[in-house]
Amino acid sequence: MDSETVVHNGGCHCRKVRWRVRAxxxxxxxxxxxxxxxxxxxxxxxxPAERFELLGDSKQFLTTYTFGTxxxxxxxxxxxxxxxxxxxxxxxxGVAITFRCVDPGTLTNxxxxxxxxxxxxxxxxxxxxxxxxKVQKSAN
Numbered sequence: 837m838d839s840e841t842v843v844h845n846g847g848c849h850c851r852k853v854r855w856r857v858r859a860x861x862x863x864x865x866x867x868x869x870x871x872x873x874x875x876x877x878x879x880x881x882x883x884p885a886e887r888f889e890l891l892g893d894s895k896q897f898l899t900t901y902t903f904g905t906x907x908x909x910x911x912x913x914x915x916x917x918x919x920x921x922x923x924x925x926x927x928x929x930g931v932a933i934t935f936r937c938v939d940p941g942t943l944t945n946x947x948x949x950x951x952x953x954x955x956x957x958x959x960x961x962x963x964x965x966x967x968x969x970k971v972q973k974s975a976n
Contacts, residue, residue: 840860840861841858841859841860841861842858842859842860842861842942843857844856844857844858844933844938844939844942844943845938845939846921846933846938846939847891847894847920847937848912848913848915848916848920848937849913849916849917850913850916850918852894852897852913852915852916853890853894853897853898853913853918853920854890854891854892854894855888855889855890855891855894855920855921856889857883857887857931857933858883858887859887859933861942861943861944861945862943862944862945862946862947863935863943863945863946863947864881864946864947864948864949865879865880865946865947865949866879866881866882866932866948866949867879867948867949867950867951868880868950868953869950869951869953869954870953870954871903871953871954872901872903872908872910873953874953876919878919878922878934879934879935879936879948880921880922880924880932880933880935881933881946882924882927882930882932882933883930883931883933884929884930884931885923885929885930885931887931888921888933897914897915898911898913898914899911899912899913899914904925905925907925907928908922908924908925909922909923910922911923918937919934920933920934920937921933921937
């Protein structure tokens with residue numbers, strides 16, 4: 837994936853939840869089959885939390901759902917129900933952005949990879965997904 841980063845804007849369907857995120861124009865999005873992502877058909881890319889900003893009064897329109905280990909914080913709009921982002925178990929120091937909730941025009945390529953969330957522990961090790969929420973330092 838390319839390393840050029842831009843500011844992407846996005847949010848939920850009713851636009852009560854709005855955010856911006858700094859991420860590459862070309863991303864790898866994860867299609868997860870865990871019980872939650874599978875039912876919501878959520879496909880997301882992961883960014884370091886410091887590159888994500890919730891805008892305006894969006895926080896008042898968020899509801900959070902947790903289950904299992906309660907590490908993942910599944911946020912969704914309490915008006916329209918859309919999960920435009922959440923805090924994943926794989927990357928509690930990062931944010932998972934639902935790529936379909938990014939406003940059109942800034943994502944140039946989305947490569948979708950499958951991850952076996954039903955067998956989370958083995959998939960987590962296999963794909964090194966934990967590194968995706970770390971800020972990469974440039975070699976300059």
